[in-house]
Amino acid sequence: MRSRKRLFEGRLAPAEEWVEVGRHKIGVQRSARRKTMTLMVDRDGTVKIQAPVAMDLGRARDFAVSHLAWIEKYVAEKERLRPPEYTRRKEYVSGETFYYLGEAHRLRIVPGNAPLTLGGKARGGVELGAAGSGAFWELGAERQAQAEEEFIEFYKRNLKTILAGVVAKWAPRFGLEGARVTIRPASNRWASYNKGRINANWQLALIPMLQIEYVIAHELAHDKFMDHSRAFWTWLGMVMPDWESRKAFLRDNGATWLAGFGLQPKE
Numbered sequence: 001m002r003s004r005k006r007l008f009e010g011r012l013a014p015a016e017e018w019v020e021v022g023r024h025k026i027g028v029q030r031s032a033r034r035k036t037m038t039l040m041v042d043r044d045g046t047v048k049i050q051a052p053v054a055m056d057l058g059r060a061r062d063f064a065v066s067h068l069a070w071i072e073k074y075v076a077e078k079e080r081l082r083p084p085e086y087t088r089r090k091e092y093v094s095g096e097t098f099y100y101l102g103e104a105h106r107l108r109i110v111p112g113n114a115p116l117t118l119g120g121k122a123r124g125g126v127e128l129g130a131a132g133s134g135a136f137w138e139l140g141a142e143r144q145a146q147a148e149e150e151f152i153e154f155y156k157r158n159l160k161t162i163l164a165g166v167v168a169k170w171a172p173r174f175g176l177e178g179a180r181v182t183i184r185p186a187s188n189r190w191a192s193y194n195k196g197r198i199n200a201n202w203q204l205a206l207i208p209m210l211q212i213e214y215v216i217a218h219e220l221a222h223d224k225f226m227d228h229s230r231a232f233w234t235w236l237g238m239v240m241p242d243w244e245s246r247k248a249f250l251r252d253n254g255a256t257w258l259a260g261f262g263l264q265p266k267e
């Protein structure tokens with residue numbers, strides 16, 4: 001049987017069966033359309049074998065064993081890029097930390113039905129800037145069951161206003177009048193650009209302002225160059241000379257800021 005292996009830049013669907021090889025628990029997913037086995041490592045470091053329906057599990061295991069060095073190499077690489085708390089789910093209880101604009105703040109659950117606020121400043125309104133190190137999240141206990149939605153709503157609402165300011169500041173520097181911004185669900189991209197419209201992932205609200213500006217400037221630079229050619233990066237550098245350090249800081253810390261809210265998106 002022909003077989004192959006590949007890295008996968010997405011998240012794999014859950015498997016129904018498993019084989020154990022060394023320290024790896026490898027999911028096996030069967031498909032009627034499949035004639036061959038494919039070994040995959042996804043962005044999260046999950047290893048999986050896609051196999052034909054009639055495939056014997058022992059053969060799937062042998063297949064994995066024969067490619068163990070390859071599995072080790074890529075899983076180790078994914079783990080290196082992933083802080084330990086990366087895959088941990090957030091718990092919506094007092095003491096848990098949640099990021100906003102690159103700063104971590106602790107949550108306090110208080111009696112009552114109060115919507116989520118940060119630092120006491122928001123009072124149900126908009127929390128535009130970084131809240132400062134002493135600030136904490138506050139949420140009424142009666143809303144604890146839908147706490148995750150409360151956070152995502154907070155992030156989306158405030159990001160919309162923040163991005164309006166970022167676009168107003170940066171679009172003219174790229175010779176643009178402006179750009180419309182739509183806040184999008186979490187995905188594997190921070191943002192995308194299409195004919196004067198920026199589609200922005202709400203997870204941008206978790207990262208610092210300098211990195212939000214980098215992502216938006218990057219998208220605005222796509223108005224002139226649609227690819228990532230040398231000309232594109234030169235144009236970005238003319239407008240934002242320190243883009244490289246902003247980008248590197250995002251690459252190195254993105255997973256930490258996003259912990260509990262999904263995988264680190266790409267640009």
Ligand SMILES: [Zn+2]
Binds near residue numbers: 218222228267
């Ligand atoms: Zn790009």
